[in-house]
Amino acid sequence: MSVMLVLIEHEAGTPGKVSRQILTAARGMADEVHAAAFGPGAGDDAATLGAFGASVVHTFDDDVVTGFATGPQVAALDAALEASGAEMLLYPADPFLTDVVARLAIRREAGVITDAVDLTTSADGVIATKAIFGGDMLSRCHVKPGLPAFIGVKANAFTAEEVAGEPARVAPLEVTVDDDARRIEVLDVVEQTSGDRPEMTEASIIAAGGRGLGDADGFRLIEELADALGAAVGASRAATDAGWYPHQHQIGQTGKTVAPQLYIGSGISGAIQHRAGMQTSQLIAAINTDADAPIFSITDFGIVGDLHKVVPALIEEINLRKS
Amino acid sequence: MRIICPIKRVPDTAAEKHVDPADHTVDRDRSDPVLNANDEWAIEEALQIAERIPDTEIVALCMGPDAAGVTVRKALSYGLDGAIQITDPAVSGSDAVATARVLAAALAGENFDLIIMGNQSSDARTMLVPGMLAEFLGVPALTYVKDLQIDGDIFTAQRETAGGHVVVRAKGPLVVSVVEAINEPRYPTFKGIMAAKRKPVDVRDLATVGVAAENVGLSGSRTAVVDVTPRPPKEAGRVVTDDGSGRTGAVALADWLVEQKIL
Numbered sequence: 220m221s222v223m224l225v226l227i228e229h230e231a232g233t234p235g236k237v238s239r240q241i242l243t244a245a246r247g248m249a250d251e252v253h254a255a256a257f258g259p260g261a262g263d264d265a266a267t268l269g270a271f272g273a274s275v276v277h278t279f280d281d282d283v284v285t286g287f288a289t290g291p292q293v294a295a296l297d298a299a300l301e302a303s304g305a306e307m308l309l310y311p312a313d314p315f316l317t318d319v320v321a322r323l324a325i326r327r328e329a330g331v332i333t334d335a336v337d338l339t340t341s342a343d344g345v346i347a348t349k350a351i352f353g354g355d356m357l358s359r360c361h362v363k364p365g366l367p368a369f370i371g372v373k374a375n376a377f378t379a380e381e382v383a384g385e386p387a388r389v390a391p392l393e394v395t396v397d398d399d400a401r402r403i404e405v406l407d408v409v410e411q412t413s414g415d416r417p418e419m420t421e422a423s424i425i426a427a428g429g430r431g432l433g434d435a436d437g438f439r440l441i442e443e444l445a446d447a448l449g450a451a452v453g454a455s456r457a458a459t460d461a462g463w464y465p466h467q468h469q470i471g472q473t474g475k476t477v478a479p480q481l482y483i484g485s486g487i488s489g490a491i492q493h494r495a496g497m498q499t500s501q502l503i504a505a506i507n508t509d510a511d512a513p514i515f516s517i518t519d520f521g522i523v524g525d526l527h528k529v530v531p532a533l534i535e536e537i538n539l540r541k542s
Numbered sequence: 543m544r545i546i547c548p549i550k551r552v553p554d555t556a557a558e559k560h561v562d563p564a565d566h567t568v569d570r571d572r573s574d575p576v577l578n579a580n581d582e583w584a585i586e587e588a589l590q591i592a593e594r595i596p597d598t599e600i601v602a603l604c605m606g607p608d609a610a611g612v613t614v615r616k617a618l619s620y621g622l623d624g625a626i627q628i629t630d631p632a633v634s635g636s637d638a639v640a641t642a643r644v645l646a647a648a649l650a651g652e653n654f655d656l657i658i659m660g661n662q663s664s665d666a667r668t669m670l671v672p673g674m675l676a677e678f679l680g681v682p683a684l685t686y687v688k689d690l691q692i693d694g695d696i697f698t699a700q701r702e703t704a705g706g707h708v709v710v711r712a713k714g715p716l717v718v719s720v721v722e723a724i725n726e727p728r729y730p731t732f733k734g735i736m737a738a739k740r741k742p743v744d745v746r747d748l749a750t751v752g753v754a755a756e757n758v759g760l761s762g763s764r765t766a767v768v769d770v771t772p773r774p775p776k777e778a779g780r781v782v783t784d785d786g787s788g789r790t791g792a793v794a795l796a797d798w799l800v801e802q803k804i805l
Contacts, residue, residue, distance in 0.1 A: 287701065287708045289673075290682075313704075314661075314685070314686055315686075317670060317673070318669075318672075319673075321638075321670040321677065322673050322674070322676070322683075324670075324674065324764075325674050329764065330639065330763075331765070332765055333667075333668045333670065334667070334668075343766075351665065351667075351770070352553065352555075352559050352665055354773060355559055355772065356770050356772055357771050357772075357773050358566070358769075358770045359767070360768060361765065361768065362765050362766075366764050402682045402712050402713070403682050403684065403710050403711070403712045404710065404711045404712065405708055405709070406710065407708065407709040408708050408709075409706045409707050409709070410705045411706040418705070419704065420704065448804070456722075459722075465723075466702065466722060466723035467702050467703070467705075467706075467723075472579060472664050473579050473722050474721075474722065476667065481802070491556045495664070498773075498776075499773070503776075504799075506791065506795075510781070510783070515781060516778070517776050518781070519776075519779035519780075520779050520780050520781075520782075520794075520795060520798045521779060521780070521781040522782055522784055522792075522794065522795055523781060523783040523791075524783065524784025524788065524791040525784070525788065527788075528786070528787065529791040529795070530788075530792075532787075532791070532792030532793075533788075533791075533792040533795055533796060535792070536793060537796060537799070537805060540796060540800065540805050
């Protein structure tokens with residue numbers, strides 16, 4: 220019997236959007252899908268996990284794993300792999316979890332594939348598709364047969380679908396968090412306010428701004444557009460370098476890679492370094508004064524115009540059509 | 543303090559990539575290789591630490607073909623003290639595990655207080671190597687760091703998260719991976735470029751490093767590539783020129799959003 224383990228991100232036990240997408244993808248690739256959930260409340264929503272196909276949820280609800288604590292998370296995930304007997308692990312491709320999985324792969328002699336956008340089964344096991352070289356190429360790869368396979372799945376690669384399933388069985392884990400796992404002390408967790416906006420790497424829609432905004436105040440316009448669309452805010456390197464928006468929102472070669480359903484860039488010319496972070500988006504729209512801006516070579520819909528006039532009118536138009 | 547800066551030679555993002563159809567490895571020599579951009583922030587941070595802490599030595603560490611010597615000299619031109627270059631035909635095609643294994647083996651006989659590196663390479667972008675290297679060496683890893691303070695052997699860092707940052711503290715020796723927000727890298731000076739030519743580069747093969755050839759490259763990797771294909775080119779989309787009022791552009795874009803079922 221094959222078991223696929225899915226590492227869950229949750230809020231009081233309820234799996235987040237990306238976790239639901241990954242649970243959906245896992246169904247049909249193994250005989251059984253198990254979930255692993257850590258931190259307070261981990262086992263509190265077995266019904267939803269069951270509804271997305273997990274038959275068991277392996278839990279460790281100690282708050283020692285909170286605050287991006289790598290060592291304790293490695294110990295907990297190690298215990299979940301052991302308890303489930305899974306040879307395959309799917310996890311949301313997120314920088315923090317990538318660290319956890321990197322360490323565990325060395326301990327358990329596993330192979331790792333990051334940022335999968337598609338998964339198919341074959342005689343060699345699960346084949347993952349991922350973008351390489353800034354989205355210029357697609358690579359299909361797999362972990363060699365006989366080795367545990369850890370695969371990071373990108374947000375929005377799959378559509379979450381419920382099935383009629385029993386609540387998952389809650390199976391608390393015995394986890395030993397030793398001194399080695401506690402070598403990193405978490406002193407403080409600082410959250411910058413971003414309202415109710417979704418996280419950029421998980422968002423279905425991203426409204427991004429660049430040099431054309433003129434100054435930090437210009438980003439208020441992008442935030443308003445984002446809020447009208449229920450989108451996250453992204454920024455070009457020019458904008459984050461200038462200090463107009465926090466670096467964690469930077470899209471591009473040296474920042475984040477995003478592939479939302481829709482990307483709308485305002486005042487972004489689309490240098491190759493920026494395109495390397497967003498060109499695999501499903502739909503791309505752009506607003507720019509320069510008709511020759513390279514961004515227009517990859518847009519599905521482009522507006523040549525002054526963003527300071529087009530964006531406010533667009534926000535009005537969106538709100539009008541929503542009401 | 544002794545600092546190790548692992549660096550990577552990567553194809554220029556703007557260059558046309560050439561992939562060997564037989565084994566799916568990148569022809570790095572034909573892809574305008576450059577020093578990985580994120581490594582420049584790690585180098586800059588090491589240089590700033592050396593300016594604060596006397597008797598600091600900074601050594602670059604690079605795994606790659608003979609031609610990676612150019613990338614090593616580039617790193618040295620910023621003002622590093624020396625380099626270890628692991629060059630062996632067998633390393634070609636190494637995945638993250640095989641790469642981390644070689645880097646760790648090369649450091650087995652080295653003293654170090656800090657290993658500081660870019661959080662990702664622009665070609666593969668797996669972000670796995672810092673954590674894997676730390677695990678092989680049995681040391682902590684502070685990753686995605688945007689601020690680093692050092693007090694003796696205690697390292698306090700701000701780790702960037704999706705919504706802000708966490709403040710973490712650990713005792714060295716350890717691995718730190720940095721993001722762009724940490725500093726503003728300097729440019730190499732003419733003097734630095736000239737001096738780089740005379741800096742010691744310790745070139746080692748796999749046997750010297752102590753890793754068997756079957757544990758690296760395509761055979762030693764735990765992942766295998768089925769195929770690599772160029773992404774299908776995007777068809778040119780529609781472009782509407784606004785009349786200057788903002789209205790025509792906005793209406794056209796909103797119509798399109800409705801058409802695409804976004805609204």
